[in-house]
Amino acid sequence: MMKLALGPVLYYWARDTLLDFYQEIAATPVDIVYLGETVCSRRHNLRLQDWLDVAAKLTAAGKQVVLSTQVLIESESDLKSLRNIADNGSFMVEANDMGAVHLLAGKMPFVAGPHLNVYNDRSLSLLATLGAQRWVMPPEMSGAMLAPIQRMRPAGMETEVFVYGRLPLAFSARCFTARAHNLPKDDCQFRCLDYPNGLSMRTREDQPFLVLNGIQTQSARTYNLIGELDTLRSMGVDVLRISPQIAHSAKIISLFRTCMDQPCTPHSALLQMDKLMPDGMCDGYWRGSAGLEQSHISSKT
Amino acid sequence: MSPEAKLDLVCPAGSLTALKAAVDNGADCVYIGFRDGTNARNFAGLNFDASAAREGIRFAHSAGAKVLVALNTYPQTGNWQRWQDAVDQAADLGVDAIILADLGLMQYAAEHHPQLRRHLSVQGSATNYEAINFYQKQFGISRAVLPRVLSMAQVEHLRQHTSVEIEVFGFGSLCVMVEGRCTLSSYVTGESPNTCGVCSPAKAVRWKQTAQGLESRLNDVLIDRYADTENAGYPTLCKGRFKVGEETYYAIEEPASLNTLELLPELMRIGIAAIKIEGRQRSPAYVAQVTRVWRDAIDACRREPHNYVVKAAWMAELNKVAEGQQHTLGAYHRPWK
Numbered sequence: 001m002m003k004l005a006l007g008p009v010l011y012y013w014a015r016d017t018l019l020d021f022y023q024e025i026a027a028t029p030v031d032i033v034y035l036g037e038t039v040c041s042r043r044h045n046l047r048l049q050d051w052l053d054v055a056a057k058l059t060a061a062g063k064q065v066v067l068s069t070q071v072l073i074e075s076e077s078d079l080k081s082l083r084n085i086a087d088n089g090s091f092m093v094e095a096n097d098m099g100a101v102h103l104l105a106g107k108m109p110f111v112a113g114p115h116l117n118v119y120n121d122r123s124l125s126l127l128a129t130l131g132a133q134r135w136v137m138p139p140e141m142s143g144a145m146l147a148p149i150q151r152m153r154p155a156g157m158e159t160e161v162f163v164y165g166r167l168p169l170a171f172s173a174r175c176f177t178a179r180a181h182n183l184p185k186d187d188c189q190f191r192c193l194d195y196p197n198g199l200s201m202r203t204r205e206d207q208p209f210l211v212l213n214g215i216q217t218q219s220a221r222t223y224n225l226i227g228e229l230d231t232l233r234s235m236g237v238d239v240l241r242i243s244p245q246i247a248h249s250a251k252i253i254s255l256f257r258t259c260m261d262q263p264c265t266p267h268s269a270l271l272q273m274d275k276l277m278p279d280g281m282c283d284g285y286w287r288g289s290a291g292l293e294q295s296h297i298s299s300k301t
Numbered sequence: 302m303s304p305e306a307k308l309d310l311v312c313p314a315g316s317l318t319a320l321k322a323a324v325d326n327g328a329d330c331v332y333i334g335f336r337d338g339t340n341a342r343n344f345a346g347l348n349f350d351a352s353a354a355r356e357g358i359r360f361a362h363s364a365g366a367k368v369l370v371a372l373n374t375y376p377q378t379g380n381w382q383r384w385q386d387a388v389d390q391a392a393d394l395g396v397d398a399i400i401l402a403d404l405g406l407m408q409y410a411a412e413h414h415p416q417l418r419r420h421l422s423v424q425g426s427a428t429n430y431e432a433i434n435f436y437q438k439q440f441g442i443s444r445a446v447l448p449r450v451l452s453m454a455q456v457e458h459l460r461q462h463t464s465v466e467i468e469v470f471g472f473g474s475l476c477v478m479v480e481g482r483c484t485l486s487s488y489v490t491g492e493s494p495n496t497c498g499v500c501s502p503a504k505a506v507r508w509k510q511t512a513q514g515l516e517s518r519l520n521d522v523l524i525d526r527y528a529d530t531e532n533a534g535y536p537t538l539c540k541g542r543f544k545v546g547e548e549t550y551y552a553i554e555e556p557a558s559l560n561t562l563e564l565l566p567e568l569m570r571i572g573i574a575a576i577k578i579e580g581r582q583r584s585p586a587y588v589a590q591v592t593r594v595w596r597d598a599i600d601a602c603r604r605e606p607h608n609y610v611v612k613a614a615w616m617a618e619l620n621k622v623a624e625g626q627q628h629t630l631g632a633y634h635r636p637w638k
Contacts, residue, residue: 072479073429074455082431099431102438115482117426117495119375122405126439140484140493141377148378170483170539173450173632176553180545185638201552202544203523209543210485212552217478219488284491290520291488 002233002260004253005032005160007243008068008094010168011213012192015045021244022054026061028250029257032239033058034094036068036085040175040214041078042188048084055091068094071115072171072215094136105130114138114162115171119145121152134158136241139167139223142288143231150235158238164226164252165243166198166211167219167282167291176201176212188214196246197278208279221294222277225286227266229259248276308568308599309575311369311468312592315347315582320357322589324366327596331361332369332400334498334581339387340371341424342581343498354394367397371581373422374498375403385409392417400446401425402481407440420468421445424494426481430462437465444468446577448480449559452635457571466574471561472591473579474624475631477539477554485538490520501537508533517541534624560619560628562595562611565602587622594618 006025009018025033035051035058037043046054055065067085070078085093086103095101096113104110112118112127112135124135137146139162150159177199178188198211198218208220225232225240232240240260242252255269273281284293312328314320323331334340336348349357358368370391376384384403388410391399398418401407402425410419423446427433436442444466447456460467478485480494487493490505505520515527517536524541527533534540539553559579561568568576576599578591594615602609620628631637 071482072450073432074451076458079429079431097429097432098425098427098435099429102431102435105435115426117375117402117404117481119403119496120378120381120405122378122381122408123403126404126408138484138495140487140496145377145379152378167484167488169485169488170478172478172553174477174554174638180548180552184636186635199545204526204542204544204549205523206544207523209522212545217485217553285487288491290491291484292522 002237003031003239004029004256004260005034005239005241006030006249006253007162007165007241008034008036008038009244010039010216010218011196011198011246012040012043012190013045013196013246014193017196017246018046019054021249022058024250025253026058026063028253030063030242030253032064032066034066034068038068038071038096039171039216040192041070041075041081042190043192043214048081048088052088052090064092066092066094066111068113069096069100071096071113072173073097073099074173092133095132101127101130107131109133111136111160114168121149124149124157125154128154128157132157134160134239136160136162140285140291143228143235143286144288146237147235150237159236160239160241161225161232161237162223163228163232163240163242164224164256165222165245167223167285168216168243169210169219169291170217172215172217175215176217177214180212200279219282219291220279221282221292222279223283223285223291224270224273224277224281225283226256226259226269226273227283228286229264229266245278252276308573308603309468310592310595310599311575311577312588312595313473313578313581313583314357314588315342315344316585317349317353317357319581319583319585319588320368321360322585323592324361324364326589326592328366328592330367330369330397330575331357332371332577332581333357334371335387335390337383337387338374338498339376339384341373341422341494341498342371343374344503344582347582351390351394354396358394358396369398369400369420370394370396371400371422372406373400373402373424375495376406377496381405388414398443407436407442411440415441418443421465422481423448423470424481426479428479430459433459433463433465437463444574446470449476450479450632452638453564453567453633454635456573456633460571460573467572468575468577469561469568469573470559471576471578471595472619473558474537475554475557475559475629489522489538501535506536555627556624557627557629558619558623559631560616560623561630561633562598562615562619564630564633565598566606566609569602569606583622590618590622
């Protein structure tokens with residue numbers, strides 16, 4: 001049976017917002033929760049001990065908790081935070097950089113995160129020998145690219161697919177949110193706090209295009225594979241990942257859960273989701289076309 | 302000369318003519334790719350078939366220069382064989398090193414061609430020494446090319462914590478994003494550097510003169526619009542003008558070239574092994590011009606590191622070929638971030 005996971009919060013939210021959010025999540029039908037700051041080392045509203053406290057509460061609520069590591073590791077202080085997570089001793093870790101894999105390899109089981117660039121079964125098998133028990137498919141991969149990996153994946157390896165949320169498309173050394181405010185990154189005044197769903201970047205024709213989230217760039221459209229649940233299940237995908245947004249995450253979890261557990265037409269779920277996605281949706285990556293494209297979803301029951 | 306003063310000049314070549322231009326103008330190494338998606342400059346009409354590669358290697362070796370082959374995209378399970386064949390072909394041709402990003406391919410190369418030097422491509426996204434030491438331990442890499450995201454202080458710190466040779470970018474088009482961790486291109490066009498070896502591919506570009514100005518589009522997404530007085534640039538999607546709030550500006554990055562000539566003494570002092578020039582997609586004339594300037598600069602810096610100054614003539618030559626006729630120190634200079 002497929003499990004439902006909530007990915008790490010990619011935005012910078014106020015401390016109380018984060019704590020309230022996870023309190024709400026504890027009561028939702030999600031099986032796995034990924035915790036931690038993966039985007040920017042300057043975001044400190046929760047420290048490792050705070051995350052561990054949240055993790056304990058979610059564990060008590062029956063969730064499997066995984067601690068996610070920062071994707072772009074540059075400085076010694078980034079490495080120090082990484083080592084503290086790798087050595088936490090209680091929770092599984094999602095490695096989002098090969099430096100994290102290096103620290104975890106042979107020591108404890110880990111999740112190979114979506115930014116490790118695993119595009120083939122050989123890379124996946126190698127990570128399995130180092131201790132990976134689950135991997136998250138890079139979001140730009142299509143179903144057709146996943147299928148042969150599924151047939152050849154190492155025994156016991158779980159496959160997780162990013163199925164809902166604004167797509168994390170790129171990481172940079174530069175902070176685009178600070179740039180938008182003419183501030184240097186080192187003195188960003190934590191402007192990301194003002195954009196709990198990211199800062200919208202539009203084309204000169206005023207079309208929503210991308211979303212600036214500090215050093216990360218996301219799609220404006222929400223990637224949504226709720227119409228593909230049957231295919232995902234038939235391919236043997238083990239875990240579906242929902243990416244948190246500031247509003248409606250519990251509702252989205254509930255809609256996915258319902259569609260996973262009982263017969264459901266994508267159309268009815270989509271009707272309810274329509275207003276929950278800020279700038280429309282897309283599913284192009286899964287279909288092997290441009291990521292921003294959206295296929296026509298049949299309204300037949 | 303002190304041992305750390307050795308600094309290889311690694312120059313790009315998208316054709317045999319460009320390779321010869323690089324060697325003739327003083328490149329220590331030339332890097333090339335084969336004519337398919339196995340490398341990150343998979344452009345029509347560019348790159349080397351087997352016979353051109355053989356001739357290029359012969360030419361370079363006879364002049365004492367090395368040839369590196371970039372196999373730095375990510376094979377998929379369904380097309381793996383093409384990448385494996387490319388590794389075998391590079392080994393058979395007698396190249397001096399292969400530049401790799403994919404874990405599986407690195408493992409294959411280490412097992413089947415252990416004598417062939419392996420370099421970690423910039424597409425491998427290794428921005429810290431733990432990551433670089435991972436590739437060294439697992440696959441015995443000799444060199445790592447750093448993504449263009451670290452400040453000078455961070456480069457130095459990293460360099461002190463690994464025995465892997467470090468290669469950095471010195472000049473050329475600037476990737477603002479961490480290489481290997483950017484899929485903006487496939488989001489818009491379906492093709493990205495990781496999977497297809499292209500960014501903002503030419504086949505997705507459309508130009509149109511409109512009442513508001515000349516528009517460039519990538520798969521219908523408006524990347525920029527130019528007034529009659531402005532120079533239009535290639536619509537690499539991160540270098541267009543977009544709206545954030547009420548402002549329209551280069552929200553991600555201006556069209557500009559990275560140029561680190563002024564950092565040369567510092568790069569030598571901290572023990573950088575090689576400087577890479579970007580631009581396999583550029584003309585043989587670009588390669589000749591840029592190689593000549595950097596050869597002069599490196600030689601001058603090695604002779605007298607303390608008296609090294611960037612000559613105005615060098616900058617003038619480089620600015621002629623710089624993207625947007627501008628240059629930047631990029632992330633090496635912390636305020637850029």
